[in-house]
Amino acid sequence: xxxxxxxxxxxxIATVLRDTGxxxxxxxxxxxxxxDLALDSLDLAQTIVLxxxxxxxxxxxxxxxxxxxIRTVADLAAVYxxxxxxxxx
Amino acid sequence: MxxxxxxxxxxxxxxxxxxxxxxxxxxxxxxxxxxxAGSPSRTVVSYASLADLVARCAAxxxxxxxxxxxxxxxxxxxIIAAAAASGREGVSVALLSEDALDLVGELRDWAVVNDSLxxxxxxxxxxxGGHDEPPHVVVATSGTAGPPKLVYRxxxxxxxxARLSExxxxxRWLLAYDATRWAGIQVWSQSxxxxxxxxxxxxRDPDTVARALGEEHVSILPSTPTLLxxxxxxxxxxxxxxxxxxxxxxGGEVADGPLLRQAKAAFPNAxxxxxxxxxxxxxxxxxxxxxxxxxxxxxxxxxxxxVRLSTRRDGELIVQLSRDSADVPTGDIVEQRGExxxxxxxxxxxxxxxxxxxxxxxxxxxMRGVMGVAEARVFGYPSAITGELVAAExxxxxxxxxxxxxxxVRAAAFGACRDALEPHSVPRILDIVRQxxxxxxxxxxxxxxxx
Numbered sequence: 001x002x003x004x005x006x007x008x009x010x011x012x013i014a015t016v017l018r019d020t021g022x023x024x025x026x027x028x029x030x031x032x033x034x035x036d037l038a039l040d041s042l043d044l045a046q047t048i049v050l051x052x053x054x055x056x057x058x059x060x061x062x063x064x065x066x067x068x069x070i071r072t073v074a075d076l077a078a079v080y081x082x083x084x085x086x087x088x089x
Numbered sequence: 090m091x092x093x094x095x096x097x098x099x100x101x102x103x104x105x106x107x108x109x110x111x112x113x114x115x116x117x118x119x120x121x122x123x124x125x126a127g128s129p130s131r132t133v134v135s136y137a138s139l140a141d142l143v144a145r146c147a148a149x150x151x152x153x154x155x156x157x158x159x160x161x162x163x164x165x166x167x168i169i170a171a172a173a174a175s176g177r178e179g180v181s182v183a184l185l186s187e188d189a190l191d192l193v194g195e196l197r198d199w200a201v202v203n204d205s206l207x208x209x210x211x212x213x214x215x216x217x218g219g220h221d222e223p224p225h226v227v228v229a230t231s232g233t234a235g236p237p238k239l240v241y242r243x244x245x246x247x248x249x250x251a252r253l254s255e256x257x258x259x260x261r262w263l264l265a266y267d268a269t270r271w272a273g274i275q276v277w278s279q280s281x282x283x284x285x286x287x288x289x290x291x292x293r294d295p296d297t298v299a300r301a302l303g304e305e306h307v308s309i310l311p312s313t314p315t316l317l318x319x320x321x322x323x324x325x326x327x328x329x330x331x332x333x334x335x336x337x338x339x340g341g342e343v344a345d346g347p348l349l350r351q352a353k354a355a356f357p358n359a360x361x362x363x364x365x366x367x368x369x370x371x372x373x374x375x376x377x378x379x380x381x382x383x384x385x386x387x388x389x390x391x392x393x394x395x396v397r398l399s400t401r402r403d404g405e406l407i408v409q410l411s412r413d414s415a416d417v418p419t420g421d422i423v424e425q426r427g428e429x430x431x432x433x434x435x436x437x438x439x440x441x442x443x444x445x446x447x448x449x450x451x452x453x454x455x456m457r458g459v460m461g462v463a464e465a466r467v468f469g470y471p472s473a474i475t476g477e478l479v480a481a482e483x484x485x486x487x488x489x490x491x492x493x494x495x496x497x498v499r500a501a502a503f504g505a506c507r508d509a510l511e512p513h514s515v516p517r518i519l520d521i522v523r524q525x526x527x528x529x530x531x532x533x534x535x536x537x538x539x540x
Binding site: 019020021041042044045046048049050058060061 | 442443470471472473474475478503504507512513515517518519
């Protein structure tokens with residue numbers, strides 16, 4: 001999996017944390033979205049819109065259903081890597 | 090001035106042409122329409138010239154005898170001449186703005202009038218029956234309450250709200266609206282029926298509008314709150330000071346307290362009133378005390394003129410125009426605050442975030458209260474997770490407050506929303522833009538995601 005997607009997800013999460021006044025929290029690829037970063041459904045919805053803007057895809061809307069469990073930053077990045085690959089093929 | 094009784098004795102459809110002719114005879118050079126005002130390409134159309142345009146178009150209509158006519162003209166004088174001529178000839182007329190032209194299929198048997206006032210008849214013309222019913226004026230709804238649709242009104246209904254008493258004669262009106270919209274038609278018909286001068290600015294650019302107000306000595310400024318807010322926030326203060334506006338009539342959207350105060354500061358000598366009207370109902374009521382909303386005492390009783398206001402359980406305002414007419418749900422949500430009912434938003438404007446309702450106007454008001462924010466627009470952004478998210482665009486003041494940066498204003502806007510609003514109402518997408526979007530009806534769009 002390309003690091004570019006991990007970087008994009010980390011940047012989006014950093015924006016979410018900053019916009020919601022939680023600048024003290026820092027994410028790494030292995031961070032658990034819910035347990036480590038305390039991202040709720042609104043935070044995730046914002047993350048997905050930010051990623052749609054930076055990567056041009058929304059795998060949760062445009063592609064088929066996302067079936068793999070998404071627990072970490074790396075898991076989320078993998079969904080985008082997959083979606084972009086599918087988009088290019 | 091013309092005796093209002095003489096005007097009202099004319100059949101409504103022919104009233105505009107009658108007054109235009111009357112003024113053209115008594116004061117031929119009196120200006121009727123100033124076009125491209127506030128720019129070097131300013132044009133003036135006198136009552137005599139306008140009467141000529143009406144006569145030319147009426148003659149063409151009398152010859153073509155179409156079942157109706159669709160006005161495809163773009164200049165205010167051509168639109169007005171075509172409408173007045175159709176009324177005089179007893180031909181129904183459709184006034185459609187650019188974004189409503191796809192509705193024209195409904196009127197495919199009708200002739201078309203362009204800017205040079207030629208009447209173009211369709212090739213497969215329908216046999217014309219007698220004029221057994223009065224001619225109509227067809228307009229498109231603004232689409233705030235659903236997809237735009239055609240509305241058929243009689244000339245009596247179009248001119249019902251026009252004020253013809255002496256104090257309204259010979260005034261100078263700003264045409265801030267599209268001349269083919271219901272609101273625009275109200276402005277130009279009022280102006281012409283009272284031998285007034287209609288001032289159409291060259292564009293909606295705030296400085297151009299402000300320059301038109303001053304240079305053309307506009308006394309009456311009808312506007313939507315969105316357009317007025319843009320004018321008083323962004324126009325050059327020197328230009329605004331040079332304007333001598335005596336009356337501001339707001340309509341089409343809710344006028345909130347901060348805007349009313351801002352308008353009073355920019356135009357200290359102007360009387361402020363806001364009109365509650367819809368394309369479907371026409372004018373329902375008018376509030377002239379400069380306060381937002383309307384007096385709570387008006388609810389659930391018959392008002393002068395027969396109108397009755399009530400609310401549904403969810404706060405939606407219901408209007409009954411007269412005792413015999415049906416209740417009409419307006420789509421506007423009101424809430425009692427002390428002695429007033431204030432508008433909190435439109436039903437269709439509500440953004441639903443994970444099942445919770447957000448009224449965009451409240452979020453906008455919160456952000457507009459932040460130092461460095463000149464203007465704000467809040468709308469729903471589709472989300473697969475929560476249905477919608479609250480998205481916002483803000484315009485920064487120019488210059489920014491001392492020591493502020495775009496980033497610090499953005500952070501302050503988030504902070505203000507977090508302090509004042511429930512978590513789901515706080516915008517999740519916040520973009521700094523140079524100008525907020527405005528619909529052709531002069532309102533703030535609520536749904537479209539930024540392109």
